[in-house]
Amino acid sequence: MLIRVEIPIDAPGIDALLRRNFDGGGEASLVHALREDGQLTLGLVATDDDGQVMGYVAFSPVSVEGEELQWVGLAPLAVDEAWRGQGIARQLIFEGLDSLNEFGYAAVVALGEPAFYGHLGFETAANYGLRCRWPDTEKAFQVHRLADDALEGVGGQVEYSDHFNRF
Template identity: 65%
Template sequence: MLIRVEIPVDAAGIDRLLRKAFARDDEADLVQQLREDGLLTLGIVATDDEGGVVGYAAFTPVDVQGEDRQWVALAPLAVEDSLRRQGIAEKLVYEGLDALNEFGYATVVVLGSPQYYQRFGFKPAAEHNLHCRWPQSEQTFQLYVLAEDALEGVSGLVAYPPHFDRF
């Protein structure tokens, strides 16, 4: 198993993984459109011994109150069904957080299970008067701070690219 930054040759494998993992086309179509529009800040893949993509984490830029503050969203995160519960998703997330920190990003947001993401250090965004556009997401919208001053003077709407409007 190799965890690394995605390269162009991984695109087809990422597409297959996302279509299978989510049993629908939405996430695969989303990643493809984000990639085409230059809105994938970072993609991390897990590959098997033959180089096949078996895990994927995507990171996309988000704005805070209409301002680019070097924040990104983690979405989607997927692992091949037969390999789940083996720590692959955890390795993808940690590799992404490490790389984003090295690249100078300030904060990562995620919309997902608090029980799952709190293990990485994600905290409720609502504690900092931050929210996203989706109703009923106060408990599931979380953030992970990479830069010490990332939350200074920040509150309000964290806006995802319009590509996410279908969700």
């Protein structure tokens, strides 16, 4: 397995993976729209020995109370069913966090299973006065600081790209 930054030739494999893993194709359309509008900060793929996409994670810009703070949102994350349970999602996220840290990003937010993200160093965002627009997500909305001072004096609503409201 190889984890690397996505390249244009990966797009059909990413699209197929997301359509297999999420009902309705919304996540595939979301990634396509983010990519087309230049709002995909980082996309990583996990490929098998033949170059087939077996996992994917995307990161895109978010703002806090309308302010750009060098934060990104993690979404979507997918691993092909045949490859689950091997730590690929964890490896994709860690590789993404490392790269984003090197690029000077301050924090990453994610909406997902608290136990899973907690094992990766994410914390409940509500503990820092952060929330997202989707109802009943207080426990699932997580934040991971990349910069030591990323959460100091920050609070309020975290806004994802408008594309997240369309699909």
